[in-house]
Amino acid sequence: EKSLTRLRVCVLGSTGSIGGNTLDVMARHPERFEVVALSAHSRADVLFEQCVAHRPRWACLPEADAAQALQGRLRAAGLATEVLVGAQALEQLAGHPEVDAVMAAIVGAAGLGPCLAAARAGKRLMLANKEALVVGGAFFMQAVEQGGATLLPVDSEHSAIFQCLPEARARWPQVIDHIVLTASGGPFRQRDPDSLHAVTPDEACAHPNWVMGRKISVDSATMMNKGLEVIEARWLFALPPDKIQVLIHPQSIIHSMVVCRDNSVLAQLGTPDMRVPIAYALSFPERVESGAAALNLLNVPALQFEAPDLRRFPALDLAWQALRGPEGSTAVLNAANEVAVAAFLAGGLRFTGIAATVAACLESVQPAADEVASVEGLLALDARARRQAQAVIARG
Ligand code: NAD
Numbered sequence: 001e002k003s004l005t006r007l008r009v010c011v012l013g014s015t016g017s018i019g020g021n022t023l024d025v026m027a028r029h030p031e032r033f034e035v036v037a038l039s040a041h042s043r044a045d046v047l048f049e050q051c052v053a054h055r056p057r058w059a060c061l062p063e064a065d066a067a068q069a070l071q072g073r074l075r076a077a078g079l080a081t082e083v084l085v086g087a088q089a090l091e092q093l094a095g096h097p098e099v100d101a102v103m104a105a106i107v108g109a110a111g112l113g114p115c116l117a118a119a120r121a122g123k124r125l126m127l128a129n130k131e132a133l134v135v136g137g138a139f140f141m142q143a144v145e146q147g148g149a150t151l152l153p154v155d156s157e158h159s160a161i162f163q164c165l166p167e168a169r170a171r172w173p174q175v176i177d178h179i180v181l182t183a184s185g186g187p188f189r190q191r192d193p194d195s196l197h198a199v200t201p202d203e204a205c206a207h208p209n210w211v212m213g214r215k216i217s218v219d220s221a222t223m224m225n226k227g228l229e230v231i232e233a234r235w236l237f238a239l240p241p242d243k244i245q246v247l248i249h250p251q252s253i254i255h256s257m258v259v260c261r262d263n264s265v266l267a268q269l270g271t272p273d274m275r276v277p278i279a280y281a282l283s284f285p286e287r288v289e290s291g292a293a294a295l296n297l298l299n300v301p302a303l304q305f306e307a308p309d310l311r312r313f314p315a316l317d318l319a320w321q322a323l324r325g326p327e328g329s330t331a332v333l334n335a336a337n338e339v340a341v342a343a344f345l346a347g348g349l350r351f352t353g354i355a356a357t358v359a360a361c362l363e364s365v366q367p368a369a370d371e372v373a374s375v376e377g378l379l380a381l382d383a384r385a386r387r388q389a390q391a392v393i394a395r396g
Pocket residue numbers: 012013014015016017018019039040041042104105106107108110111128129130131154155156210211212213214215216274
């Protein structure tokens with residue numbers, strides 16, 4: 001029997017929902033995958049347990065005190081894992097010569113630096129962290145190309161489209177007429193839009209089909225998540241904004257579709273389980289068992305489709321607005337949304353204030369040309385948009 005070289009994987013954001021699912025898939029195939037590095041922002045206890053279970057060479061935390069405490073616990077447990085500290089260490093890990101693949105499962109623009117490091121170092125970059133691509137845009141894609149990285153989508157919709165397309169990317173433009181991203185519609189699909197101003201964070205985080213981190217759960221409730229995915233698709237598949245459509249499909253069985261030049265429609269189906277796109281990103285171009293339940297169409301309720309109601313979901317339309325605006329507008333949209341979602345989760349902003357804050361920032365923050373040509377510029381633009389969002393929220 002031929003022995004495989006194991007894929008050495010760095011999981012950024014390992015304590016989150018995607019991070020945990022990634023470790024679950026990897027643990028099913030110890031002969032194929034090796035966990036070499038883990039990172040978390042908080043929840044050091046979970047990180048410790050993950051280190052015990054997966055024995056990575058490195059673990060990373062943002063603060064020195066917590067890192068030191070973790071190092072002590074790991075030593076006491078007899079583990080050789082070395083604990084690193086801070087954002088720079090994350091970038092070093094993402095680009096490390098002994099790392100083959102990076103699972104980018106950090107939430108928010110905080111993932112941009114490590115994603116770029118992985119891209120520049122030519123890694124297999126498995127992207128769950130859609131915000132990094134929404135902020136980085138053309139600059140991000142350039143880093144992928146110049147670094148010779150393999151960018152693989154983990155977002156279920158983009159994985160679906162990727163799975164429907166031929167392996168040779170050069171053929172994509174000949175094949176695709178447009179794509180259709182499906183959306184569940186989240187918890188408020190049928191709620192009276194006039195009552196949305198009163199919803200609580202817990203109501204917004206109660207997603208009907210998926211269990212996810214709180215930020216993306218709120219994004220799903222506003223449908224800003226689908227907006228971010230429209231922007232993500234624009235870059236992943238090099239499509240103009242008007243070639244990307246969104247369709248509500250409450251059952252989340254069809255994960256997205258490609259409409260080809262000849263009007264043949266290709267779709268990818270499955271039970272809603274993130275381990276499928278994660279397993280595909282890990283094993284591409286092969287396939288491995290993911291742990292997801294088999295889809296039994298006989299047990300599936302009737303598949304439904306409806307057009308998104310933009311009065312109920314004003315955030316969705318802002319994605320196309322940002323894509324049509326000056327370059328950098330999508331970074332403004334993302335920053336304003338991150339601030340607004342955090343304010344909503346902390347009880348300092350109404351649910352309906354999220355889209356309103358993002359819209360106000362898109363109007364008032366004009367990206368400059370030099371802000372989209374470097375990481376420093378992008379981070380400065382991100383910071384500027386965050387300040388503006390705070391000011392908009394403070395004005396009430
Ligand atoms: P989560 O909140 O469950 O986990 C986030 C992870 O990132 C945690 O490990 C956390 O410690 C870490 N983190 C948070 N802030 C950080 C920072 N400033 N620096 C470094 N690390 C930080 O989120 P999630 O649901 O796993 O989502 C992760 C990403 O994947 C998001 O971009 C989300 O949009 C995307 N995504 C998630 C799902 C899903 O089903 N959960 C589906 C598609 C895409």
